[in-house]
Amino acid sequence: MAHIEEIANHEGRSVTLRGWLHKRRSSGKIHFLTVRDGTGFIQAVMSKAAVGEELFLQAGHLGQETAIVIQGEVRADARAPGGYELDVSEMSVAGETRDYPIAPKEHGVDFLLDRRHLWIRSERQHAILRIRHTVINAVRDFLNNQGFTLADTPIFTPAACEGTTTLFQVPYFDHATAFLTQSGQLYNEANAMALGRVYSFGPTFRAERSKTRRHLTEFWMVEPEMAYATLDDAIDLAESLITAVVARALETRGRELETLERKRGSLEAIQAPFPRITYDEAVHMLQNHGRPIEYGDDFGGPDETFLAEQFDRPVAVHHYPTATKAFYMKPDPEHPDLSLSVDILAPEGYGEIVGGGQRLDDLDLLLRRITEHDLPQEAFEWYLDLRRYGNVPHAGFGMGIERLVAWICGLEHVRETIPYPRMLYRLTP
């Protein structure tokens, strides 16, 4: 038994592959069967002389995506995309297929998304999902090696974290309404006071009526939080995390990046240090290029794209106006109208992949901000306890996995980075 991704280890030997028929071409007395097994794709060559009349005839009528078990000798071949081919000696059908709906041809987005459960079998989607897996693993490995403890935060939450307009509501038995989490932020702060360096990693939900290539209603976010830490610590961490993740993808997913025709050069440029500019500098850059932005405004999508295009690696924009950020963001003690916040914008127009900063640790000011934001104080009593008992400076950020993967893969749309994307008008399959 062998797997395609490590087929090179079996050169010259006969192996058995269990998989599915991805494509088939025939040329008289020879069939070319592209077989996939979940780990990769390989071309199996079946000649009538080698397998006999009966099996050859059967193979000639197999439908695309028929489950097959094949046996054959592994042979290096310069003509093969992966460098190896299989000379088939035996084949059996494990599961029949007739009229597989997705042809190896052009299809529209709607058609493919309706058949997402089958679309993920394609070479391109396979490559993307494998890279997603590698990215998630690299994130976890990096944080674990830096002494972070995984402490996941609840998905059912009793109240909003940053506002109430973008939350999904769920009936919670017959006595309450729960909200699906939009961030583990507040719980991460509590966990950091218990465990020092922590992170949460899970799905988050935003009921924003966004219909763009950067938005999903359900997406995955990793949120590290550190006690005894400042804004600069958070930026340093994000920088080394992103660098490590990109390096891992380059190192272990070269084949998949090649399938996606992703240029390695732009990923190889992702090295620390990242450029760091203040919000003020960013506004000047935008205004100098004629973009209509007022000082004090948050950036729009096109503004972020413009800023990111000025650099060959992610850019950290810090010290946003306090008014544009969440209530728990700490104002700069020397310039209270600016906050100790940071967004990291990915290159090539992929937008904000990281948002975070240093948290507001002054109890009185926090109480005032909660009132200013019209938030119910009683819902935040537990959070305020963190400022009452052993309060220390702390910082962290959230990083969106789908935007990160879309950028690393060079995709047009984040919907391809998750097995089953959830969007404004799409809830199935």
Next chain:
RNA sequence: UCCCCUGUAGCUCAAUUGGUAGAGCGAGCGGCUGUUAACCGCUAGGUUGCUGGUUCGAGUCCAGCCGGGGGAGCCA
């Protein structure tokens, strides 16, 4: 919530000014010993998103509805 685009065969798309709905791919059958979205031949495949209107005649023009895509705002 707002703006723009779009809906014809299983898929991707044609169809001149309103005048007999076509092609390629896919599927089925056959041919071909090195194909890479192979190639060649044959066959089957249509309530032109839905409802109504104008007209001798509507895929085409008009109205409403439904579906899809992209963007703004908001965000990761």
